[in-house]
Amino acid sequence: MDILRNLASFLADSVRLVFRGNRAYRIWVAVLLVLMAAGGLAYANQLRHGLIATHMRDQVSWGFYIGNFTFLVGVAAAAIMLVIPAYVYDWEPIKEITILGEMLAIAALVMCLGFVMVDIGRPDRFWHIMPLVGRLNWPQSMLAWDVLVLNAYLLLNWFVVTYLLYCAYTGKHYIKKLVLPLVLLSIPMAVSIHTVTAYLYNGLAARPFWNSAILAPKFLASAFCSGPAILLILLQILRKTTPLRIKDEAIFKVAELMAYTMGFNLFLTAAEAFKEFYSNTEHVVFSQYLYFGLKGHTTLVPYAWASVACGLAAFLLFLIPKTRTNWVTLNLGCVLIYSSVYIEKGMGLIIPGLTPDALGEIYEYRPSTTEIFVAAGIFATGFLVFTLMLKAAVPIMLGQHTMGKGHPAPAEPLDPAP
Amino acid sequence: MSETQDPRSAGSPAGCEGCGSGTSRRAFLGTAVAAVAGALVGCNNDHVEDFLQHNFRELSKAEVEEMIARLEREYKAQFGREVHVGNEPPLPGVIFGYALDLSRCIGCRRCVHACVQENNQSRDPQIQWIRVLQLDKEEGVDLRHADQYYDPPEVPEEGHFYMPVQCQQCKKPPCVKACPVGATWREKDGIVVVDYNWCIGCRYCMAACPYGARHFNWGEPHLPVEDLNPDTHLLGNRPRPKGVVEKCTFCIQRTRKGRYPACVEICPTGSRKFGNLLDPQSEIRYVLENKRVFKLKEDLNTQPNFFYFYGV
8 A cells, every 4th residue: 555655646746746847848848739739730630631631642652650650669769779888787877867768768659659640541440459459460460560569668668767766756776676677678679669660661572672681770770879869969958957967978978879870870871772773673763763863753862862961971970089079069960860860761761662652653752731740749749748757757866856855845836825 | 370261151150260259358348448439429329339340350140230231321321322232252162363465455444444433432532443554565564664644545555555453362462461450351262352440541551562452542532422333242342431441352242243343344355354263164264274474573472363464
């Protein structure tokens, strides 16, 4: 019963923390809520008219939504980027920020599920895909696998984060025998969510652009540079706005790891391009459409080269120790890496896989206004989830808000006496 | 897991794999979920039943009959006209095969129109199950030179030949493998069908299909009542809802009653041959025996039961 009472108080206190905040916090949350409302309206419109409100059609039957989904699976997987050194090598400076990585994974997974929900034609039949209740075509369908691993990863991260915070809140030390195996389990799980997502495309012989063994390694390489790019910027913001102490050393170490993963990512891109353009079979048309355009259709060309250019520039910035440890160039590198991978997954993966289509037709897809608004709404939801989690988690992690100490003091002007 | 299943052929009333406790547990959970949802939105009975509807392959005979009665009620309300929804099972000893003579086809697209009329496709937005490709004689079957939107005053056009493409009814259908919820499967007579009441509209099957044979209802399908074909099949040409995938079924509503598909019947050049692959006397077997056939994208090992040949 003690546990139940503690849990209730933990939850209640977390909610109280979330509702308190300075002006900047309130404005930020308000902006996110406005974006969510705009996305909600756009989605309502899409629900009413059907997916015809998007620019997807039979030829390009997946587009911006699934591109974003794929990118965010990568972000979620990247949480382990921090877990590996923290726990395997017991590397102290990173340990305290691991929990932030896991919260980022939770927020990313919420967005992933959001993008899947808005992409399906019959969201009212969502229960068909739920294990036990519906009828999951497992183990045949890679999508069925993806449903399972994504949900398992979400549960795992949610449990670890909640448990660690709960322990900090009650002032007890967490049980290492419970946490360590779970954290170690999250490493193969993170690899598996992005591998399975890559196999989703990889397994389709109908689409030669995806049907390449290099796809899963490339997914992992790109995820392990883009995920931490988001985190590095967040860590700097947190350092400034909260008493959370994050050492420079930790940030620079992560940046160094990112240089290697970005280098590997670029190498894989080059390997794929070599194979396509040198052997020059009929399957080259997809890469041609992406990088040079096909029969005068050039929608994707600027995106393709922007992604390559951003990736190369960021790789150099992170490789050279001088620019890696300079705050201006470090943050520039983060933005460049994020842009490179986001453009590549959002525009350069799904669309060229489906263009030209199975019968050789070129349908030039670009997202509709509805798609962009709905996507903005989902991103806002993810940011809100992350913001609220941080808002409650940081004081608890810092021990400022524990059950004994930080119990909502009557001095707080929250509930004025009647 | 076998890809060829048929609830009506096996001995038990629900005659399919996964019956027994698993089904009843699922049915119970599904009912619970649906009952809550139904209560929340406060729909009428048919809507709740619609929502509750389980995968076709898990339904008992009685449940299929209930489903058909409900669908017929819904269609009558929608179109103001009686619609017959049939449920003819695969004929024993039959696997359907199709062959298309590329040297005869003139690209007139009468098959496309006959198919749309027969199979109740949405007229707005337009859905067509047959796509006719215009190809260059000098390039042969090279899809990089394919044009689906040719529109000359007269066909055939100089220097071109024509290749209609529709569902190839693969023996190893990648779409069936892809579907995360088992809403599409291959029947015993070789026809790949979709359960329109179970499809969640994720379109993974469309990405998996190498023939562009699967089509999605991007908007609310519009079918004027005067264009409605009231003779339908549950797994075939019954009117479809928004947000689900559909495809050619070899006119399941006709062929399981011994008739030809609409496209075969209409073809003015006799390019289209259809029949039972298991019957040595059938026309399809004659084509396989006496002509040299090929399969579209045979390198993908989808093993179509749809063949192309050069008859003259």
